Amino acid sequence: MSLIRCKDLKLEYEKNVVLKGIDFEVSSGDYLCVVGENGSGKSTLMKAILGLIQPAGGTIEFGDGLHRNEIGYLPQQTAVQKNFPATVREVVMSGCLNRRGLRPFYSSHDKEEAYKNMKLLDIDLHAGESYRGLSGGQQQRVLLARALCATSKLLLLDEPVTGLDPIVTREMYSVIADLNKKNGITVIMISHDIEAAAEYASHILHLHNYQLFFGSKEDYVRSNAGRQFLGQDITDEIPRGDFYG
Amino acid sequence: MADIMQMFSYPFMVRALIAGTFISLCSALLGVSLVLKRYSMIGDGLSHVGFGALAVAMALGAAPLKFAIPVVIIAAFFLLRISENSTIKGDSAIAIISTSALAIGIISVSLSTGMNTDVYNYLFGSILAMSDSDVILSVILSAIVIILFVFFYTKIFTITFDENFARATGIRAGIYNMLIAVLTAVTIVLGMRMIGALLISALIIFPSLSSMRVCKSFKAVVLCSAVISVICLFAGVCASYIWAAPTGASVVIANLTAFIAFSVAGRIRM
Numbered sequence: 001m002s003l004i005r006c007k008d009l010k011l012e013y014e015k016n017v018v019l020k021g022i023d024f025e026v027s028s029g030d031y032l033c034v035v036g037e038n039g040s041g042k043s044t045l046m047k048a049i050l051g052l053i054q055p056a057g058g059t060i061e062f063g064d065g066l067h068r069n070e071i072g073y074l075p076q077q078t079a080v081q082k083n084f085p086a087t088v089r090e091v092v093m094s095g096c097l098n099r100r101g102l103r104p105f106y107s108s109h110d111k112e113e114a115y116k117n118m119k120l121l122d123i124d125l126h127a128g129e130s131y132r133g134l135s136g137g138q139q140q141r142v143l144l145a146r147a148l149c150a151t152s153k154l155l156l157l158d159e160p161v162t163g164l165d166p167i168v169t170r171e172m173y174s175v176i177a178d179l180n181k182k183n184g185i186t187v188i189m190i191s192h193d194i195e196a197a198a199e200y201a202s203h204i205l206h207l208h209n210y211q212l213f214f215g216s217k218e219d220y221v222r223s224n225a226g227r228q229f230l231g232q233d234i235t236d237e238i239p240r241g242d243f244y245g
Numbered sequence: 246m247a248d249i250m251q252m253f254s255y256p257f258m259v260r261a262l263i264a265g266t267f268i269s270l271c272s273a274l275l276g277v278s279l280v281l282k283r284y285s286m287i288g289d290g291l292s293h294v295g296f297g298a299l300a301v302a303m304a305l306g307a308a309p310l311k312f313a314i315p316v317v318i319i320a321a322f323f324l325l326r327i328s329e330n331s332t333i334k335g336d337s338a339i340a341i342i343s344t345s346a347l348a349i350g351i352i353s354v355s356l357s358t359g360m361n362t363d364v365y366n367y368l369f370g371s372i373l374a375m376s377d378s379d380v381i382l383s384v385i386l387s388a389i390v391i392i393l394f395v396f397f398y399t400k401i402f403t404i405t406f407d408e409n410f411a412r413a414t415g416i417r418a419g420i421y422n423m424l425i426a427v428l429t430a431v432t433i434v435l436g437m438r439m440i441g442a443l444l445i446s447a448l449i450i451f452p453s454l455s456s457m458r459v460c461k462s463f464k465a466v467v468l469c470s471a472v473i474s475v476i477c478l479f480a481g482v483c484a485s486y487i488w489a490a491p492t493g494a495s496v497v498i499a500n501l502t503a504f505i506a507f508s509v510a511g512r513i514r515m
């Protein structure tokens with residue numbers, strides 16, 4: 001059984017169909033990149049997986065013993081108000097909340113977990129500082145640390161590198177790749193950075209209000225959808241070897 | 246100084262301060278979450294509904310607080326639904342409900358007793374006229390509000406900071422929003438007895454706004470608001486005793502003074 005399986009999924013906002021005919025599955029250990037133009041329904045699909053919106057048709061099944069409270073999520077834009085008083089530590093700790101159940105306070109194990117993730121993302125020195133005072137890239141790391149606290153199984157990342165400089169972007173990608181390879185965390189990531197998707201992902205889902213492509217990365221770069229998106233000539237039938245060099 | 250010593254020798258003063266301390270703590274704690282979730286309007290709307298309910302209760306000869314608390318809780322439920330549902334314009338809907346409740350209250354008052362001291366007290370507060378049973382009810386309910394707030398503190402932080410993340414990771418944000426609304430409803434009705442329907446939202450909003458000027462962490466903001474709120478209560482009650490000013494209004498002025506002081510302090514530290 002796969003970790004997540006979507007069958008003939010249809011999603012809409014107040015009767016406006018955003019996505020239909022979505023069929024794909026994600027197995028444990030996969031690194032799925034969701035690509036597509038602006039407004040193609042990527043974030044909407046992610047919200048449906050998270051249960052924030054209900055499918056208008058079709059099903060989303062969780063397998064491999066995955067529970068709703070074992071998912072880590074990095075939203076596309078966190079609408080946190082500019083002057084929200086919270087320290088980095090408070091924000092990261094809040095990721096531990098989903099496994100507390102009704103128990104009121106964080107345990108020392110939660111605190112260690114939060115500290116470990118802050119260290120991993122190199123923000124442990126900022127733990128006591130206020131979140132609103134950090135740079136965009138640092139805030140993004142804080143939110144990734146929070147997402148990591150929430151899961152050891154599945155991370156859903158909605159454009160995690162928007163607004164980051166090229167160096168930090170590289171670092172962010174390698175952190176995510178490490179989490180996937182070394183810690184065995186399944187990753188579903190929305191990205192406009194198709195080159196990075198082709199470099200790190202194991203699978204690609206290409207959306208255009210319907211499913212343009214789903215399959216392994218290797219198949220994607222050979223497919224028409226993929227080659228068009230990668231800016232290659234579709235009439236060129238022979239796969240261009242230089243992409244993977 | 247002697248005036249203040251003398252003040253504490255009156256049992257009704259001591260009762261007022263005990264009940265007031267508890268209510269101030271509740272409103273300060275909840276205020277942080279309400280302000281940050283941009284629910285301040287709900288607090289204001291509920292105070293009008295509360296006044297309407299109290300007026301109807303007096304007209305019917307029912308016990309005012311015991312009648313008003315459930316009515317305001319139900320109103321809180323509706324207001325929350327309205328503000329969550331983005332298709333209706335939230336703030337105009339709140340205005341409709343609160344002004345209608347006020348109108349119903351005014352009509353019940355004029356049809357029954359007329360504008361007597363009781364009505365006046367619910368509009369402008371009457372901390373010194375609180376009866377023993379009012380004080381006991383206030384202390385018990387406030388204690389419950391405070392205990393629930395502390396128990397659910399981590400959840401309240403998380404849904405206040407980022408409700409979508411909370412929902413996405415399996416936290417039932419709707420239930421906790423409801424909890425905040427119910428606790429707010431209880432606090433507002435109790436606060437109305439003390440500070441008055443027209444002024445109670447000040448008690449909810451001011452302490453958290455003041456502490457947000459200087460504190461960096463959520464926890465510090467919560468603790469600081471609680472302290473500010475209680476200190477302003479004592480300052481306001483003492484001032485009203487010394488200068489024979491209305492108590493509710495004096496407490497609000499004390500909060501305004503604190504707000505200005507914290508704003509200046511925040512500016513200087515920046």
Ligand SMILES: Nc1ncnc2c1ncn2[C@@H]1O[C@H](COP(=O)(O)OP(=O)(O)OP(=O)(O)O)[C@@H](O)[C@H]1O
Nearest residue numbers: 013014018036037038039040041042043044045076
């Ligand atoms: N809350 C909403 N209510 C109504 N329509 C919405 C809502 N959110 C998104 N939409 C619509 O759904 C469509 C898909 O939006 P979605 O956010 O999923 O796109 P996306 O692929 O994530 O785009 P981007 O790359 O810009 O993030 C858009 O046409 C958008 O207008």
Ligand SMILES: [Mg+2]
Nearest residue numbers: 042043044076
């Ligand atoms: Mg998006």
